[in-house]
Amino acid sequence: MTTKRRQPVFPKTGHDHDHCVTTALAAAESVCAAAGERLTPIRKRVLELVWASHRPIGAYAILDRLKEDGRSAAPPTVYRALEFLLGRGLIHRIESLNAFVGCPHPGESHLVQFLICRSCGMTAEIDDRRLGDAIGRSAAEQGFAIQSRVVELSGICSACQGARPRGHGAHAAR
Amino acid sequence: MTTKRRQPVFPKTGHDHDHCVTTALAAAESVCAAAGERLTPIRKRVLELVWASHRPIGAYAILDRLKEDGRSAAPPTVYRALEFLLGRGLIHRIESLNAFVGCPHPGESHLVQFLICRSCGMTAEIDDRRLGDAIGRSAAEQGFAIQSRVVELSGICSACQGARPRGHGAHAAR
DNA sequence: CACCTGACGATATAATATAACATTTTCTCG
DNA sequence: CGAGAAAATGTTATATTATATCGTCAGGTG
Numbered sequence: 001m002t003t004k005r006r007q008p009v010f011p012k013t014g015h016d017h018d019h020c021v022t023t024a025l026a027a028a029e030s031v032c033a034a035a036g037e038r039l040t041p042i043r044k045r046v047l048e049l050v051w052a053s054h055r056p057i058g059a060y061a062i063l064d065r066l067k068e069d070g071r072s073a074a075p076p077t078v079y080r081a082l083e084f085l086l087g088r089g090l091i092h093r094i095e096s097l098n099a100f101v102g103c104p105h106p107g108e109s110h111l112v113q114f115l116i117c118r119s120c121g122m123t124a125e126i127d128d129r130r131l132g133d134a135i136g137r138s139a140a141e142q143g144f145a146i147q148s149r150v151v152e153l154s155g156i157c158s159a160c161q162g163a164r165p166r167g168h169g170a171h172a173a174r
Numbered sequence: 175m176t177t178k179r180r181q182p183v184f185p186k187t188g189h190d191h192d193h194c195v196t197t198a199l200a201a202a203e204s205v206c207a208a209a210g211e212r213l214t215p216i217r218k219r220v221l222e223l224v225w226a227s228h229r230p231i232g233a234y235a236i237l238d239r240l241k242e243d244g245r246s247a248a249p250p251t252v253y254r255a256l257e258f259l260l261g262r263g264l265i266h267r268i269e270s271l272n273a274f275v276g277c278p279h280p281g282e283s284h285l286v287q288f289l290i291c292r293s294c295g296m297t298a299e300i301d302d303r304r305l306g307d308a309i310g311r312s313a314a315e316q317g318f319a320i321q322s323r324v325v326e327l328s329g330i331c332s333a334c335q336g337a338r339p340r341g342h343g344a345h346a347a348r
Numbered sequence: 349c350a351c352c353t354g355a356c357g358a359t360a361t362a363a364t365a366t367a368a369c370a371t372t373t374t375c376t377c378g
Numbered sequence: 379c380g381a382g383a384a385a386a387t388g389t390t391a392t393a394t395t396a397t398a399t400c401g402t403c404a405g406g407t408g
Contacts, residue, residue: 010316038405040355059395074358079396084355095269096324098364098395113309115318126312134308135287135327138300142184143332144289150270150326153309158317212374214386234363248389253365272364272395 009104010115010124010157011054021051024102028090031106037088045069046081047102050091055121056099094123096152101125111135113151119160183278184289184298184331185228195225198276202264205280211262219243220255221276224265229295230273268297270326275299285309287325293334 011020028047032039039047049062059078066073082100085091089106093099094114101123103110111132115124131151139146185194202221206213213221223236233252240247256274259265263280267273268288275297277284285306289298305325313320 010318038355042356072357075396076358076398077356080356095326113312115313115316117318118321124316124318126316128308128312128315131305131308131312134302134305135325138287138302138305139289139327139329141302142289142298142300143335144184144291144298144327145330145335146327147292147329149328150324151309152269152324153313153318153320154323155313155321156319161317161319212386216387232363233365246388249365250367250389251387254387 009126010117010122010159013159017053020054020102020104021048024051024090024104027106028085028088031088031090035088037084042066042071042077043081043084045071046078047085047090050085050100051102054101054123056094056097056101056116056123058097058099062100092125094152095150096154111149113153115157116152116154117157117160118154119156119163122157124157183300184291184296184333187333191227194228194276194278195222198225198264198278201280202259202262205262205264209262211258216240216245216251217255217258219245220252221259221264224259224274225276228275228297230268230271230275230290230297232271232273236274266299268326269324270328285323287327289331290326290328291331291334292328293330293337296331298331 011017025044025048028039028044045066046062049065050057052065059075059082062082063073063075063078066077082091082093086093086100089110090103091100092103092110092112092114094101094116097116101114104125109127112125112127113131115126117123135149135151136146185191199218199222202213202218219240220236223239224231226239233249233256236256237247237249237252240251256265256267260267260274263284264277265274266277266284266286266288268275268290271290275288278299283301286299286301287305289300291297309323309325310320
């Protein structure tokens with residue numbers, strides 16, 4: 001279900017990122033409480049690690065951080081937590097990167113689109129109703145019943161276009 | 175660059191698939207000839223295997239078929255051929271499946287969208303200009319310069335909705 | 349407390365993809 | 379044609395991503 005249009009969402013370079021994290025964790029607590037699910041310490045920590053930046057992070061990068069915590073951890077530890085968080089709509093998987101990013105507005109529509117900057121690695125989640133509608137119409141013309149969408153646009157964000165255009169490589173933590 | 179709208183494209187169940195393959199191989203010869211590139215036996219065979227059906231096929235499934243040919247083959251054999259074919263626009267990679275599918279109209283726009291049926295595994299490539307335009311507008315509003323797109327819609331195709339709605343599992347060859 | 353369920357630990361392995369270097373084939377040009 | 383360069387392929391090893399399986403533990407419920 002497509003909801004209202006959303007505002008531009010590439011986070012500004014100097015923004016208060018602690019606030020993003022705090023907000024995300026609080027929202028997660030509330031989503032889980034409402035659903036009668038447990039946001040266990042591992043799940044919470046994985047969510048926090050995903051939110052460490054606005055760049056998608058790979059499962060094994062998360063695993064490494066967990067190990068640095070001194071915690072016992074193996075791949076299933078991470079994948080189970082990620083699966084839980086995905087299921088609650090607290091994070092998204094970026095298919096074209098095999099990586100994960102925090103969802104800035106859990107509980108709302110997840111028929112969204114991602115903009116992924118190849119220069120700074122930052123990801124923006126947008127929910128453009130016109131785009132959603134166009135997708136819906138296009139599928140409907142084929143009699144196709146959409147169950148899930150992957151819409152990932154890679155390129156260069158506004159800020160990086162402003163900076164001098166020397167490539168300095170993609171930045172996604174993996 | 176988005177081109178004109180295209181027609182419905184889920185292949186019909188009884189269609190002459192040999193014709194698809196023949197056409198695809200001929201188109202490939204012509205694309206390569208025009209570009210001064212070599213469609214070597216391995217590349218041609220991999221393309222043929224990708225075109226074995228309209229279902230995405232994984233690299234290791236291709237590898238297994240190559241081995242059945244009696245040919246010496248290792249992962250790089252397949253990945254190199256796939257990379258070549260991707261580069262010439264002869265196949266597409268389906269990110270959400272880690273698999274590959276033949277491109278039915280090489281040489282044209284590759285800013286396309288895929289419909290992937292979870293029931294029969296078939297994939298349709300569509301190029302809907304309104305959708306393309308909506309994507310372009312949405313990105314432009316953010317000042318984002320798109321370099322590549324991934325638009326993959328998973329669901330149930332028209333034919334499978336018509337059939338009795340028992341799930342019989344996804345079908346992509348992997 | 350006894351039981352049940354969900355979460356986690358631990359080990360192993362599957363599935364996907366690439367690095368590095370040797371060898372062979374093909375192309376180009378004298 | 380034949381030498382040298384370039385492209386393609388062979389081969390081995392390894393990196394990266396993801397899941398299966400089974401045993402154990404923690405927390406709720408009757």
